[in-house]
Amino acid sequence: MQPFELIRPASVAEATAAFRGDAAFLAGGHTLIPAMKSGLRAVERLIDLGSVPGLAAIGVESDRLWIGAMARHAGVAGSPVVRSAIPGLARLAAGIGDPQVRARGTIGGSVANNDPAADYPAALLALDGIVETSRGTHAADDFFQGMFATALADGELITRIGLRLPDRFAYAKFPHPASRYALAGVAVARFADAVRVAVTGATTGVVRWQAAEAALAAGGPLPEALDHPDLAADLHADADYRAHLAGVMLRRAAAA
Numbered sequence: 496m497q498p499f500e501l502i503r504p505a506s507v508a509e510a511t512a513a514f515r516g517d518a519a520f521l522a523g524g525h526t527l528i529p530a531m532k533s534g535l536r537a538v539e540r541l542i543d544l545g546s547v548p549g550l551a552a553i554g555v556e557s558d559r560l561w562i563g564a565m566a567r568h569a570g571v572a573g574s575p576v577v578r579s580a581i582p583g584l585a586r587l588a589a590g591i592g593d594p595q596v597r598a599r600g601t602i603g604g605s606v607a608n609n610d611p612a613a614d615y616p617a618a619l620l621a622l623d624g625i626v627e628t629s630r631g632t633h634a635a636d637d638f639f640q641g642m643f644a645t646a647l648a649d650g651e652l653i654t655r656i657g658l659r660l661p662d663r664f665a666y667a668k669f670p671h672p673a674s675r676y677a678l679a680g681v682a683v684a685r686f687a688d689a690v691r692v693a694v695t696g697a698t699t700g701v702v703r704w705q706a707a708e709a710a711l712a713a714g715g716p717l718p719e720a721l722d723h724p725d726l727a728a729d730l731h732a733d734a735d736y737r738a739h740l741a742g743v744m745l746r747r748a749a750a751a
């Protein structure tokens with residue numbers, strides 16, 4: 496690993512002010528540190544968000560559940576507030592990776608990274624999420640822009656995530672047996688005025704599934720498989736298999 500300067504800011508303002516040159520915010524380090532060690536990412540200034548107070552707070556305000564960017568997956572899974580407000584989200588967090596991953600990984604790091612097989616991005620899209628940052632807010636619909644791409648500008652720091660409280664929410668994934676990342680994962684949220692469905696793992700970036708939303712809203716038959724131009728394919732699963740798995744996960748999430 497190349498030498499780097501470690502900065503421990505005491506506030507969001509200090510963290511963003513410290514961002515210059517080849518800088519990176521450090522959350523749990525689960526993606527960033529391996530990328531630095533393998534030389535995929537050169538970082539000269541590492542800004543540790545663990546020293547910023549208040550970034551892991553969880554609470555309900557009006558019609559949204561707000562989760563601080565530094566909330567660990569284990570913290571979300573075990574939070575009485577999350578379990579009461581959106582129980583399916585607590586179950587999603589409990590299904591991420593393994594105990595070590597859940598002890599270090601954060602919702603902010605997951606959302607900023609936007610891995611095409613990550614679980615939280617699907618929940619954000621289905622739950623009509625808001626990504627609050629040091630510069631303003633992004634609707635989840637505009638935030639996720641394909642594989643590892645987001646609307647974040649350089650030096651823009653996620654402070655918290657707001658999720659609209661649904662009448663019902665469920666997430667079903669077919670996990671890769673080693674990493675637990677989704678080969679296909681489907682999140683379904685029902686609100687008084689809408690049904691929103693999002694898919695992760697099966698495509699090259701998280702997406703809404705409009706055909707499934709229309710079918711659930713109308714009470715009609717659900718699509719058997721995901722029909723999408725950007726299906727993912729790799730040595731773990733080909734495109735047809737992922738499209739089929741998405742259909743199976745949709746049924747499981749809808750039934751749950």
Ligand SMILES: Cc1cc2nc3c(=O)[nH]c(=O)nc-3n(C[C@H](O)[C@H](O)[C@H](O)COP(=O)(O)OP(=O)(O)OC[C@H]3O[C@@H](n4cnc5c(N)ncnc54)[C@H](O)[C@@H]3O)c2cc1C
Pocket residue numbers: 519520521522523524525526527528544564565568590591592593596599600601602603604605607608612613614615651652653654674675676677
């Ligand atoms: C073995 C293993 C298994 C995993 N399994 C799963 C799984 O089943 N499902 C799943 O969804 N995920 C899985 N993950 C991903 C994991 O849960 C983490 O969410 C992910 O690696 C990001 O890590 P982190 O939160 O530690 O962020 P970091 O690695 O610290 O940061 C990741 C990126 O986000 C940026 N960043 C971090 N926080 C912020 C912020 N607040 N604002 C702006 N930018 C920020 C960093 O600069 C960096 O570019 C797995 C990871 C590993 C290593």
